[in-house]
Amino acid sequence: MIAFHRSSVSPLQLAALASATLVLLPLGYVTVLALSADASVWHRLWTTRVPELLLNTVSLAGAVALLALVLGVSTAWMVTRFEFPGRRLWEIGLVLPLAMPTYVLAYVYNYLLGFGGPMEQVWQMIAGPQARIISPQSFWGVTVVMALDTFPFVYLLTRSALLSFNVSFEEVARTCGASPLRRMLFVTLPLLRPSIVAGVALVVLYVVSDFGAVSLLRYQTLTYAVFQQMTGRSDNQAASILSILLVILALLFLLTERWFRRKSRFYQTTGRFRAPQRIRCGWLHTAALTACLAAVIGSAFGIPAYLLVTWSLSSKAQTILDAHFLDFAWNSALLSTLAATAGVFVGLPLAYLASRKPTWLNTGCLQAAYAGYVLPGPVAALAVLVLFLNVLPFLYGTVIVLIVAYVLHFLPAGLQSLEPSIQQITPNLEEVARTLGLTGRDTWRRVTLPLIRNGVIVGWVLIFLQTMKELPATLLLRPVGFDTLAIRVWLEASEEYYQLAAPSALLIVLVGLPALALLLSRDWRAA
Amino acid sequence: MYISPRHSPRALGIGSRFKLLVISAGCFLTCLGPVTPTSASAADKLTVYSGRAERLIKPVLDVFTAKTGIQIELLSSGTTELVNRMKAEGGRSPADVFITNDAGSLEMARTAGLLRPLNMREVERSIPPQFRAADNSWIGLSGRFWIVVYNTTMVKPGQIKSLLDLADPIWKDKIAIPNSGSEYLQAGVSVIRASIGDDQTRKFLEGLRNNAGTQVYQKSSQIVEAVAKGQVAMGIVNHYYVYRHLATQPTAPLAVVMPDQQEGGMGAIMNVAGIGVLKHTPRVENAKLLVEFLVAQAGQKMFADLDKEYPLHPEVKADPALTERKSFRAALVPLAKLAELREPTLLLIEQVGMR
Numbered sequence: 079m080i081a082f083h084r085s086s087v088s089p090l091q092l093a094a095l096a097s098a099t100l101v102l103l104p105l106g107y108v109t110v111l112a113l114s115a116d117a118s119v120w121h122r123l124w125t126t127r128v129p130e131l132l133l134n135t136v137s138l139a140g141a142v143a144l145l146a147l148v149l150g151v152s153t154a155w156m157v158t159r160f161e162f163p164g165r166r167l168w169e170i171g172l173v174l175p176l177a178m179p180t181y182v183l184a185y186v187y188n189y190l191l192g193f194g195g196p197m198e199q200v201w202q203m204i205a206g207p208q209a210r211i212i213s214p215q216s217f218w219g220v221t222v223v224m225a226l227d228t229f230p231f232v233y234l235l236t237r238s239a240l241l242s243f244n245v246s247f248e249e250v251a252r253t254c255g256a257s258p259l260r261r262m263l264f265v266t267l268p269l270l271r272p273s274i275v276a277g278v279a280l281v282v283l284y285v286v287s288d289f290g291a292v293s294l295l296r297y298q299t300l301t302y303a304v305f306q307q308m309t310g311r312s313d314n315q316a317a318s319i320l321s322i323l324l325v326i327l328a329l330l331f332l333l334t335e336r337w338f339r340r341k342s343r344f345y346q347t348t349g350r351f352r353a354p355q356r357i358r359c360g361w362l363h364t365a366a367l368t369a370c371l372a373a374v375i376g377s378a379f380g381i382p383a384y385l386l387v388t389w390s391l392s393s394k395a396q397t398i399l400d401a402h403f404l405d406f407a408w409n410s411a412l413l414s415t416l417a418a419t420a421g422v423f424v425g426l427p428l429a430y431l432a433s434r435k436p437t438w439l440n441t442g443c444l445q446a447a448y449a450g451y452v453l454p455g456p457v458a459a460l461a462v463l464v465l466f467l468n469v470l471p472f473l474y475g476t477v478i479v480l481i482v483a484y485v486l487h488f489l490p491a492g493l494q495s496l497e498p499s500i501q502q503i504t505p506n507l508e509e510v511a512r513t514l515g516l517t518g519r520d521t522w523r524r525v526t527l528p529l530i531r532n533g534v535i536v537g538w539v540l541i542f543l544q545t546m547k548e549l550p551a552t553l554l555l556r557p558v559g560f561d562t563l564a565i566r567v568w569l570e571a572s573e574e575y576y577q578l579a580a581p582s583a584l585l586i587v588l589v590g591l592p593a594l595a596l597l598l599s600r601d602w603r604a605a
Numbered sequence: 606m607y608i609s610p611r612h613s614p615r616a617l618g619i620g621s622r623f624k625l626l627v628i629s630a631g632c633f634l635t636c637l638g639p640v641t642p643t644s645a646s647a648a649d650k651l652t653v654y655s656g657r658a659e660r661l662i663k664p665v666l667d668v669f670t671a672k673t674g675i676q677i678e679l680l681s682s683g684t685t686e687l688v689n690r691m692k693a694e695g696g697r698s699p700a701d702v703f704i705t706n707d708a709g710s711l712e713m714a715r716t717a718g719l720l721r722p723l724n725m726r727e728v729e730r731s732i733p734p735q736f737r738a739a740d741n742s743w744i745g746l747s748g749r750f751w752i753v754v755y756n757t758t759m760v761k762p763g764q765i766k767s768l769l770d771l772a773d774p775i776w777k778d779k780i781a782i783p784n785s786g787s788e789y790l791q792a793g794v795s796v797i798r799a800s801i802g803d804d805q806t807r808k809f810l811e812g813l814r815n816n817a818g819t820q821v822y823q824k825s826s827q828i829v830e831a832v833a834k835g836q837v838a839m840g841i842v843n844h845y846y847v848y849r850h851l852a853t854q855p856t857a858p859l860a861v862v863m864p865d866q867q868e869g870g871m872g873a874i875m876n877v878a879g880i881g882v883l884k885h886t887p888r889v890e891n892a893k894l895l896v897e898f899l900v901a902q903a904g905q906k907m908f909a910d911l912d913k914e915y916p917l918h919p920e921v922k923a924d925p926a927l928t929e930r931k932s933f934r935a936a937l938v939p940l941a942k943l944a945e946l947r948e949p950t951l952l953l954i955e956q957v958g959m960r
Contacts, residue, residue: 122956126956127958193834193836194836296819297822306784306785306786307786309683315691466695474697487919554686554690558678559680569659569681
C-alpha cells in the first residue's frame with residue numbers, strides 16, 4: 079500500500095493525470111454546455127434529427143469496420159504468409175492509402191462514379207443509355223470510400239502481429255491433428271485478436287469523427303450534423319448536445335472493445351520463437367494474389383493519385399504554384415511534426431502506467447485520453463479556443479493552440495499502437511533487469527524503450543499523418559495567415575475548383591510518404 | 606502484482622526523464638510562438654476575417670494593398686463560424702474588419718456589440734440606406750438574389766413562377782436545395798416567413814423537404830452542377846452560381862427564373878455582401894480606407910463583378926451578363942431584420958426536419 083501511495087504521486091503519474099485533465103477539460107466544457115440547454119432544445123433534437131443521425135452513424139461505422147476488417151486482415155495475410163514476386167512492393171503499397179485524405183478520395187469517387195461521370199459512361203456503353211451505377215453519394219458509396227481509406231489501420235496492426243507471431247502455437251495445434259481451417263479459426267485468429275480489434279477500433283473512431291468525406295458525399299452523420307450546427311447557427315448548444323451523444327456512443331464502443339481485449343493477453347514467455355515460413359507460390363497463385371492486391375491498392379491509392387497528378391499538371395492548376403505554396407507545405411509539416419511528437423510524449427506515460435500499474439486511476443486516465451478522438455474536431459476546437467482565451471490568453475493566436483487541439487484529437491491514434499507494444503512485453507523482462515542491478519532509468523533505456531520502439535514509431539507516424547490531413551479544427555483555430563495544405567484543398571474544393579485543389583492534395587500525399595517510409599523501414603518483429 | 610516498493614525509483618527515474626523532455630519540448634513550442642504570424646502591431650496592416658470565398662475577395666484586396674501600401678492578412682472561413690469566433694475572441698480578436706455574404710450575420714455581429722458605427726460621408730453618398738445598418742456599423746457592398754435554376758430539357762419556361770411552386774408534389778425527387786446550415790437558406794426562409802406567415806411557410810418547407818429528399822447540398826455550386834447534369838430538374842441558389850457555371854460551360858442546359866414577380870407576389874429574395882469594422886480595432890484609419898475604397902465606384906465595380914453580383918452604388922452598372930436590375934423587384938423585408946428573424950426561422954427549419 080505504501081508503494082502504491084508513493085507511486086501514485088510520481089512525476090510519471092502526474093504527467094498522466096495532467097494529460098487526462100487536459101483531455102477532459104474540453105469534454106467537460108461541452109457537457110456543461112449541453113446540460114445547460116433548455117429541455118425544449120433536447121426535445122426538439124430528439125424528435126427531429128437524433129434517430130436518423132444515430133442510425134446513420136452506427137450503421138456506417140459498422141459497415142466500414144466490417145469491410146476494413148476483411149480488407150485489412152486478408153491483405154495482411156497475403157503478404158505475410160505467401161512468398162511471390164512483387165510481395166515486398168505490395169507490402170509497401172498497402173499503407174499508401176494512409177497518406178490519402180478521405181475527403182480527397184471522396185471527391186475523386188464523386189467524379190469517377192458520380193452522375194454522368196466516366197464510370198457511368200462506360201457502364202452505359204455496355205448496359206444501355208438509361209443504366210445507372212451505384213451512386214457514391216449513398217450509404218454504400220460512403221462505406222466503400224471510407225473503408226478503402228481506413229483498412230491500412232487494420233492491415234498494419236495485423237501484419238505486425240503476424241510477423242511477430244510464434245509459429246510454435248500453430249505447430250502444436252498441427253501435431254494435435256487440427257485442420258488448417260481449425261488452426262486459423264481457433265489458434266491464429268484468437269492470438270491476433272488484440273491487434274485486429276485495435277485496428278478496427280481505430281477505423282470506427284475515425285469514421286464517427288470524420289467530417290470531410292461525409293460532407294462531400296452528403297451522408298448525414300452525427301459529426302457532420304455537429305459541424306452544420308456549429309457553422310450554421312450562433313449558439314452551440316444543439317451542437318454540444320449532438321456531441322455528447324457522439325461521445326456516449328464512442329465510449330460505449332470503447333468499453334466493449336476494452337472488454338474484448340482484457341480477456342486476451344499473451345506473453346512470449348520462452349525463448350523458443352519461430353517466425354512463420356512463407357509459402358512459395360506458383361504462377362497461378364501469384365496471379366490471383368497480384369490481382370487482388372492490385373485491385374485494392376489501385377482503387378484506394380493508384381487511381382486517385384493518378385487523377386491528382388493529371389489535375390495538378392493542368393494549366394489551370396499551374397497558375398497557383400508560387401512561393402506561397404511552399405509556405406503551406408512547410409506549415410503542414412511543422413504542425414504535424416510538433417503534434418506527433420507532443421502526442422507521443424503525452425501518450426507514453428498514459429499507456430505505460432495503465433499497462434504496468436492498472437489501478438482504477440491509471441486505467442481511468444487512459445480511458446479519458448480516448449475521449450478526445452470522439453469529440454468532433456470542430457467542437458474540440460471550440461472548447462480549446464474558449465479554454466485558451468480564459469486561461470492562457472497570451473498563447474492565443476499561436477500554433478500552440480492548434481497543437482493542443484491536435485493532441486486532444488489524435489492521441490488515441492497513438493495510444494492504439496503504444497498500448498499493445500507495451501502490453502506485449504512481459505513485465506518479467508523489466509523485473510529481471512532490475513534484479514540484475516540496472517537502475518530504473520537504465521532499465522527503461524536499455525530494455526523497455528528498445529522493445530516498444532516500433533510501437534512508438536508507428537504511433538508517431540499515425541499522429542503525423544492524421545494531423546497532416548486534419549480539417550475542421552484547423553479551419554476554426556489557425557492563426558491568421560497560417561494556412562495549411564488541408565485548408566488550401568478545402569478552400570478550393572469547397573468552391574468546386576477541383577483542379578486548383580489538386581496540387582495541395584497531391585502535396586499532402588507526397589509529404590506523407592516519407593513518414594510512411596519510416597513506418598516501413600523497420601522490421602516489425604517485436605522479439 | 607506489478608506494484609512493489611522497488612519499482613517506485615524506476616518510476617521516478619522515468620518520470621524525471623519525461624519531465625526534462627516535456628520541459629524542453631515546451632520551451633521549443635514557446636519559442637515558436639512569436640515566429641507565427643499573429644496580429645502584428647505594424648501600422649500599415651489590416652486583418653480581415655472573410656466569410657466570402659477567398660478568390661472572390663483577394664483580388665480586390667490586392668488592388669487595395671497596391672494602392673495604399675496597407676498589407677492585408679486574410680482569414681477566409683464560414684460566415685457564422687467567424688461570427689462565433691469573434692464572439693469568443695472578444696476584445697482579443699486579431700480581426701480589424703469583417704466581410705461577409707449575409708446581412709443577417711453582419712447584423713448579428715452588430716447586436717453582439719462587435720462592430721463600430723462609422724460616420725463617413727463616402728458611405729452615405731454611395732450606398733443607399735436600405736443596404737446599411739441604421740448606425741452604419743455595417744455597410745452592404747453588393748446584392749445577390751435567390752433564384753430558381755432549372756434544366757431546360759426537363760422544365761418548360763413558365764412552369765415555375767414562384768418559389769412556393771417548388772413545394773408542389775409533382776416535383777418529387779426533382780429539386781435540389783441547400784442544407785439547413787446555409788445562411789442563404791436561413792435568410793430566404795426568413796423573408797418568406799415575413800411575407801406569408803409561419804403556417805404557410807411551414808407547409809411550403811414540408812413540401813420542399815419531401816421534394817428534395819436526399820438532394821440536400823452543402824454548396825450552391827454543387828446544386829448548379831446537379832441541375833446542369835440533369836440529376837435534378839431544378840434547384841434554389843444564389844443567382845451568380847449560375848452565371849459562374851455558364852462562364853466556364855456556356856452550353857450547359859441552364860435557365861433562370863427570377864421568382865415571385867407575379868402580381869401580388871412577394872418579390873425576389875435579396876441579400877447583400879457587406880463589411881463591418883470591429884469595435885476594438887486600433888487600426889480604425891486603415892479600416893476606414895478599406896471601406897472607402899470598396900464603396901467608391903471603382904471598388905464597387907470590382908467587388909461585384911468578381912462574383913457577378915449587383916453593385917449597390919446607384920451609378921455603377923452590373924455585369925451585362927446579368928438580368929437587368931431594373932427589370933425585377935425585390936422583396937420588401939428590410940435586411941437589418943434578417944438577424945432577428947433568424948432564430949425563429951431556424952426553429953421552424955428544424956421542426957420541419959430539414960437536414
